[in-house]
Amino acid sequence: MKNGDRNRPPAGDTNDSQIIAHSTTAAAKRIRSTPSFKSCAGPTGELKLKTAKNILSISRLRIERGGTVILNNVDWRVQHGQHWTILGANGSGKTSLLSALTGYLMPTSGEISLLGHVYGESDWRELRKKIGLVSSSVRQMMADEEMALATVASGKYAMIDFWGRVTRAEKKQALKLLRQIECAYLAERPWQVLSQGERQRVLIGRALMARPRVLILDEPCAGLDPAAREHFLQFIQRLGQQKNSPALVLVTHHVEEIAPVFSHVLLLKDGGVLTAGIKATTLTSRNLTRAFETTVKLETHRNRYTLKVR
Ligand SMILES: Nc1ncnc2c1ncn2[C@@H]1O[C@H](COP(=O)(O)OP(=O)(O)OP(=O)(O)O)[C@@H](O)[C@H]1O
Numbered sequence: 001m002k003n004g005d006r007n008r009p010p011a012g013d014t015n016d017s018q019i020i021a022h023s024t025t026a027a028a029k030r031i032r033s034t035p036s037f038k039s040c041a042g043p044t045g046e047l048k049l050k051t052a053k054n055i056l057s058i059s060r061l062r063i064e065r066g067g068t069v070i071l072n073n074v075d076w077r078v079q080h081g082q083h084w085t086i087l088g089a090n091g092s093g094k095t096s097l098l099s100a101l102t103g104y105l106m107p108t109s110g111e112i113s114l115l116g117h118v119y120g121e122s123d124w125r126e127l128r129k130k131i132g133l134v135s136s137s138v139r140q141m142m143a144d145e146e147m148a149l150a151t152v153a154s155g156k157y158a159m160i161d162f163w164g165r166v167t168r169a170e171k172k173q174a175l176k177l178l179r180q181i182e183c184a185y186l187a188e189r190p191w192q193v194l195s196q197g198e199r200q201r202v203l204i205g206r207a208l209m210a211r212p213r214v215l216i217l218d219e220p221c222a223g224l225d226p227a228a229r230e231h232f233l234q235f236i237q238r239l240g241q242q243k244n245s246p247a248l249v250l251v252t253h254h255v256e257e258i259a260p261v262f263s264h265v266l267l268l269k270d271g272g273v274l275t276a277g278i279k280a281t282t283l284t285s286r287n288l289t290r291a292f293e294t295t296v297k298l299e300t301h302r303n304r305y306t307l308k309v310r
């Protein structure tokens with residue numbers, strides 16, 4: 001999306017436009033007018049408080065659009081201390097699941113809860129702030145001339161063009177975050193000169209500004225050269241190991257990108273959960289062969305993976 005298009009209202013009900021909407025001013029307006037998850041609300045529309053053991057909990061999620069079943073009977077729990085990777089063939093439902101999590105794709109039935117609160121009628125907008133998203137759609141919306149410090153600071157409100165209202169405290173927080181993501185030297189550099197790897201880090205900093213409890217990384221290594229990818233993965237490893245790290249959710253097509261810090265794997269197939277659980281027992285040649293309907297062999301070396309298609 002070009003800069004001039006940044007305030008264009010998102011069109012239709014498709015996944016990409018919904019995710020693009022994540023950070024725009026137009027999106028903020030849309031959010032105000034978008035109906036909430038009525039199917040998940042209690043009889044009076046108030047949020048139900050569930051046990052807060054799970055950071056994220058999805059039960060029997062079903063999403064249908066125009067006669068197509070996109071997701072069916074999806075159960076998934078993310079608990080404190082876990083970092084997840086989501087894998088699945090093209091069209092298996094990964095992006096749709098993320099869209100549901102970020103509140104842009106309404107469930108037909110089922111329940112999504114975050115930090116013990118069921119997505120409901122009154123404040124899902126507040127809840128979704130607890131989920132940070134770094135995706136190619138968000139990346140495309142950045143203003144060429146915006147300095148990295150401003151990009152990070154604007155993440156506080158998940159909005160672009162918010163610089164005018166940034167307080168001194170927020171600027172300080174953004175500087176601290178830039179240091180945390182090892183990008184302090186980029187503070188005064190405009191978006192257009194940043195390398196792909198630097199952009200990914202700055203977007204992570206931007207997402208962290210809102211103090212999310214879940215940080216979704218949707219194919220974050222796309223476009224990175226092999227060295228930049230490895231540096232980025234090492235950075236993700238360090239981020240995930242930090243004491244107050246949000247739960248990381250990495251969506252990828254490449255097992256090479258599953259850094260050791262990822263503890264769990266969710267495998268999707270045809271809109272449903274093929275299997276989910278601890279990485280050591282879930283990420284296997286057998287399960288990946290079933291997921292991709294092609295015989296594959298997973299090889300492990302020093303806690304990292306490669307996949308051979310036979
Ligand atoms: N709004 C919609 N209406 C109808 N079908 C949809 C809609 N959104 C997604 N789908 C369909 O749902 C399926 C899952 O799509 P999704 O984008 O979630 O897959 P994915 O796992 O992210 O695939 P990829 O790896 O190619 O990104 C696809 O068959 C897609 O065509």
Ligand SMILES: [Mg+2]
Pocket residue numbers: 094095096
């Ligand atoms: Mg996708």
